Amino acid sequence: MLIDIIAGARPNFMKIAPIIASIRDAMEAGNDISFRLIHTGQHYDKKMSGDFFEQLGIPEPEINLGAGGGTQAEQTASIMVGYEKLLLENRSSLCLVVGDVTSTMACAITAQKLHVKVAHVEAGIRSGDWTMPEEINRMVTDSITNYFFTTTEIANESLRRTGVTDDRIFFVGNTMIDTLLKNRAKFIKPNIWTDLNLNEQKYIVMTLHRPANVDEEGKLKKLIHEIIDNSEDLPLIFPVHPRTAKMLEGLGISHDRLHMIEPLGYLEFNYLVERAKAVVTDSGGITEETTVMGIPCMTLRDNTERPETITIGTNELLGTDPRSIKPAMTKLFSGEWKKGAIPELWDGKTADRIVQHLLKIKA
Numbered sequence: 001m002l003i004d005i006i007a008g009a010r011p012n013f014m015k016i017a018p019i020i021a022s023i024r025d026a027m028e029a030g031n032d033i034s035f036r037l038i039h040t041g042q043h044y045d046k047k048m049s050g051d052f053f054e055q056l057g058i059p060e061p062e063i064n065l066g067a068g069g070g071t072q073a074e075q076t077a078s079i080m081v082g083y084e085k086l087l088l089e090n091r092s093s094l095c096l097v098v099g100d101v102t103s104t105m106a107c108a109i110t111a112q113k114l115h116v117k118v119a120h121v122e123a124g125i126r127s128g129d130w131t132m133p134e135e136i137n138r139m140v141t142d143s144i145t146n147y148f149f150t151t152t153e154i155a156n157e158s159l160r161r162t163g164v165t166d167d168r169i170f171f172v173g174n175t176m177i178d179t180l181l182k183n184r185a186k187f188i189k190p191n192i193w194t195d196l197n198l199n200e201q202k203y204i205v206m207t208l209h210r211p212a213n214v215d216e217e218g219k220l221k222k223l224i225h226e227i228i229d230n231s232e233d234l235p236l237i238f239p240v241h242p243r244t245a246k247m248l249e250g251l252g253i254s255h256d257r258l259h260m261i262e263p264l265g266y267l268e269f270n271y272l273v274e275r276a277k278a279v280v281t282d283s284g285g286i287t288e289e290t291t292v293m294g295i296p297c298m299t300l301r302d303n304t305e306r307p308e309t310i311t312i313g314t315n316e317l318l319g320t321d322p323r324s325i326k327p328a329m330t331k332l333f334s335g336e337w338k339k340g341a342i343p344e345l346w347d348g349k350t351a352d353r354i355v356q357h358l359l360k361i362k363a
Contacts, residue, residue, distance in 0.1 A: 097121070123150055205280070221253060
């Protein structure tokens with residue numbers, strides 16, 4: 001069985017690394033399974049892509065579709081054209097997509113139209129917010145998926161409500177956490193740690209990239225100033241996403257505690273997260289990592305596709321109103337932030353469970 005593993009953007013890489021390792025183990029054990037890694041080229045900035053392959057031990061992709069930048073429609077079209085050509089020349093047994101980026105949806109559609117079955121890792125998660133491109137990607141992908149690998153029982157219920165039968169749902173856990181636990185002892189101290197003489201629990205990590213937060217200059221400025229004004233005397237470490245960097249160019253935001261730096265590699269970034277007082281973010285994946293590492297997390301979004309990080313973990317959903325930051329910071333600094341726990345099956349063995357199911361599927 002030849003499986004296409006699709007990777008297109010930074011969030012995918014942490015999810016595919018343990019799957020590749022588990023497939024290799026199954027191959028060495030003599031099982032009829034193999035893979036080819038397909039990089040769609042959706043993210044092509046080295047810090048947003050290349051470093052992850054090196055740090056996580058992901059092999060060089062056999063195929064790079066070179067989709068590059070452009071609008072959502074342009075990227076989708078480019079990925080579909082490239083992947084269709086590949087499948088017509090060399091058909092695979094199964095297309096395995098992960099997460100909710102454009103590449104996930106585009107390759108799932110292309111595979112199904114050529115009668116190649118689709119498996120979706122991280123299936124069933126929903127935010128309910130149709131303004132998010134990722135939500136559309138999730139809904140479309142799950143509507144044409146054959147095999148659903150899920151992170152929580154919440155995702156299972158979401159799929160059942162749409163008519164997916166239990167025999168196609170596989171509750172396996174979270175491959176992001178496989179990667180986190182495998183690499184936790186290998187985290188790398190970034191230069192900013194030494195440059196600023198940082199100390200554990202004595203700084204806050206920030207990430208912002210979603211349109212609702214960064215596309216309006218006035219709102220972005222208010223958010224950052226609220227974080228600065230209510231973070232006591234702690235340094236704020238802000239690895240800036242390329243999308244956000246473009247918006248910040250003309251705003252002239254500066255403060256002696258605000259340190260805007262280039263995007264970090266996976267091992268460097270999580271070194272900072274693991275030792276932070278808290279994380280302020282609008283990312284989804286980071287809320288999962290902070291939950292497992294027990295770090296307080298403030299999410300600047302009005303909804304989340306990962307409710308378990310709130311009901312079980314260390315995350316709180318603040319919304320996108322800058323005024324929500326002050327009470328959350330007050331709660332943090334008063335020592336009243338919840339401790340949280342780790343969701344079921346987020347144990348570092350998810351990829352092994354996925355591969356065992358794939359061996360039985362024989363697509």
